[in-house]
Amino acid sequence: MLPLVIIPARGGSKGIPHKNIKELGGKPLIYYAIDAARKFTTDDNICVSTDDDNIIKVVEDYGLKVPFKRPEYLATDNAGTNGVLLHALDFYERKGNHYDMVVLLQATSPFCRAEDVIEATKLYDDSIDMVTSVMPAKCNPYYDGFEDNAEGLLTISKGDGTIERRQDAPRVWQQNGAVYVINPEQLKSKGLAGMNRVRKYVMDEIHSVDLDNMLDWKIAEIMLKDNMRKYIISEIASIREALVAINSITHDGESLIVVNVDQQMVGSLTDGDIRRGLIAGAELTDPISKIMHRDFKFIKQEDYDVAHLKSFRDRRIMFIPILDAENHVVDVVNLQKFKSKLPIDAVLMAGGKGERLRPLTEKTPKPLLEVGGKCIIDHNVDRLISYGIQHVNVTVNYLGEQLEKHFTTPRDGVQVRTFREPKFFGTIGSIKFVDTFYNDTVLVMNSDLFTNINYEDFFLHFQMHDAEMSVAAVPYNISIELGILDLDGRNIKGLIEKPKYNYYANAGIYLIKKRALAEIPEDTFFHATHLVEKLIVQGKKVIRYPLNGTWIDIGTHQEYERAKELVKHLK
Numbered sequence: 001m002l003p004l005v006i007i008p009a010r011g012g013s014k015g016i017p018h019k020n021i022k023e024l025g026g027k028p029l030i031y032y033a034i035d036a037a038r039k040f041t042t043d044d045n046i047c048v049s050t051d052d053d054n055i056i057k058v059v060e061d062y063g064l065k066v067p068f069k070r071p072e073y074l075a076t077d078n079a080g081t082n083g084v085l086l087h088a089l090d091f092y093e094r095k096g097n098h099y100d101m102v103v104l105l106q107a108t109s110p111f112c113r114a115e116d117v118i119e120a121t122k123l124y125d126d127s128i129d130m131v132t133s134v135m136p137a138k139c140n141p142y143y144d145g146f147e148d149n150a151e152g153l154l155t156i157s158k159g160d161g162t163i164e165r166r167q168d169a170p171r172v173w174q175q176n177g178a179v180y181v182i183n184p185e186q187l188k189s190k191g192l193a194g195m196n197r198v199r200k201y202v203m204d205e206i207h208s209v210d211l212d213n214m215l216d217w218k219i220a221e222i223m224l225k226d227n228m229r230k231y232i233i234s235e236i237a238s239i240r241e242a243l244v245a246i247n248s249i250t251h252d253g254e255s256l257i258v259v260n261v262d263q264q265m266v267g268s269l270t271d272g273d274i275r276r277g278l279i280a281g282a283e284l285t286d287p288i289s290k291i292m293h294r295d296f297k298f299i300k301q302e303d304y305d306v307a308h309l310k311s312f313r314d315r316r317i318m319f320i321p322i323l324d325a326e327n328h329v330v331d332v333v334n335l336q337k338f339k340s341k342l343p344i345d346a347v348l349m350a351g352g353k354g355e356r357l358r359p360l361t362e363k364t365p366k367p368l369l370e371v372g373g374k375c376i377i378d379h380n381v382d383r384l385i386s387y388g389i390q391h392v393n394v395t396v397n398y399l400g401e402q403l404e405k406h407f408t409t410p411r412d413g414v415q416v417r418t419f420r421e422p423k424f425f426g427t428i429g430s431i432k433f434v435d436t437f438y439n440d441t442v443l444v445m446n447s448d449l450f451t452n453i454n455y456e457d458f459f460l461h462f463q464m465h466d467a468e469m470s471v472a473a474v475p476y477n478i479s480i481e482l483g484i485l486d487l488d489g490r491n492i493k494g495l496i497e498k499p500k501y502n503y504y505a506n507a508g509i510y511l512i513k514k515r516a517l518a519e520i521p522e523d524t525f526f527h528a529t530h531l532v533e534k535l536i537v538q539g540k541k542v543i544r545y546p547l548n549g550t551w552i553d554i555g556t557h558q559e560y561e562r563a564k565e566l567v568k569h570l571k
Contacts, residue, residue, distance in 0.1 A: 012054025341388030351397030
């Protein structure tokens with residue numbers, strides 16, 4: 001069946017200003033719905049319906065064309081979803097496109113997955129009006145749902161009031177607002193309000209989070225960091241539910257974070273805890289609070305830094321919750337998946353022509369040349385991400401459209417952003433085109449390097465010395481196979497036989513305080529070395545970081561061949 005996916009995104013949000021393009025987990029909220037839709041169908045069948053020019057720009061920057069601007073009468077506070085859906089459906093039908101189903105995805109449900117969309121559509125056929133996503137209702141009218149009676153006293157909403165345990169009450173559901181699979185003919189004939197032949201698709205509470213106010217947003221931020229929602233489970237969940245959850249993270253550390261109703265961490269749970277609990281007599285229907293581990297390891301948010309994180313890794317503690325003062329989980333660091341979690345932004349310079357590598361670079365930008373079956377720039381981007389860097393930017397110029405297309409799709413949850421410099425601005429001048437930096441430290445590097453630099457050690461060294469800028473440097477040795485005269489004018493003071501001179505050369509990798517970027521002029525050719533000299537003149541601290549490991553500047557055919565050989569041994 002051919003679907004039309006509609007993502008409504010009105011600009012006038014009151015509860016959360018600019019909600020649809022507000023960044024959650026490092027990317028605009030609406031991108032989550034687009035990502036889910038793209039795993040389900042092609043861009044031609046995805047329609048973002050919006051009245052807001054800023055939303056249009058953000059969506060189209062993500063590579064998705066917005067087909068129209070929603071008319072004003074459908075953009076008011078009183079405009080309903082029904083009219084928005086009919087307007088979009090009519091737009092496509094007038095173009096001759098006819099769809100078997102309308103799939104409504106809400107941008108405010110960021111944890112809704114592509115598999116949720118796919119599974120919901122499997123339940124649909126044209127004999128029904130709609131499939132809607134639901135979750136177990138928080139309030140059960142047979143157990144804890146009450147109404148006022150004629151005397152103004154509370155009485156149970158349904159049933160006779162004799163049910164003493166929630167698990168004995170009939171199951172009831174509430175819509176979570178994430179996914180609707182709608183019969184287009186029924187939508188046109190009787191609208192959403194008139195639909196009564198409705199099937200349910202059940203989602204859990206975690207993936208049902210709907211963002212309506214800033215409290216919801218805060219909870220989402222807590223849950224989203226490092227994809228941490230998959231690690232969180234309620235203390236009232238059953239052991240059976242915990243087994244299912246642990247099975248989904250088998251390769252991520254096999255540990256769950258147990259929270260109470262206020263989203264505070266109260267325990268941890270591993271498959272070992274479950275095995276021991278079952279052996280001791282626990283039942284699969286028992287709550288996990290009965291078997292969870294209460295003496296868990298964590299880092300308080302106020303104590304968290306990279307050095308503290310490294311100390312946990314040195315003790316082989318690889319799964320680390322980060323808690324605020326009230327024990328809410330604000331982050332989860334999984335050191336089995338990432339080497340570290342560095343609070344830096346990265347900028348890779350990829351605007352050069354790579355002329356010394358012609359003819360290879362006549363139609364392909366040098367960063368996209370392959371080494372070991374992988375583009376040069378991807379080696380660098382993937383290594384940055386492996387150190388937990390969430391904000392990666394690339395400046396492009398020569399054949400820039402290829403690089404822009406290359407980074408359309410996120411990798412490991414990180415959307416690499418590209419910025420076009422209108423002409424070549426040197427080895428750091430193009431950084432002025434990057435519109436936002438999220439951290440106080442910025443890493444700048446050439447995109448055509450081939451290196452196994454330890455970014456964590458680089459950052460800790462920079463932090464320890466409290467420098468304004470650090471230059472990664474590689475050993476450079478010169479041997480002279482002659483006897484060198486040691487002169488005082490024309491007089492010979494002595495002879496130096498075959499001397500060796502040891503230097504450090506600029507590796508083209510820099511850590512810079514964000515404030516120092518203000519010293520880079522706008523729209524001006526400017527090298528990183530110019531910034532080094534400028535900061536030194538100002539009396540600012542500029543240091544050297546010794547890079548001990550693999551480093552190749554792929555500028556010539558010889559260096560390119562050397563990199564292709566070394567990739568076999570690079571870790």
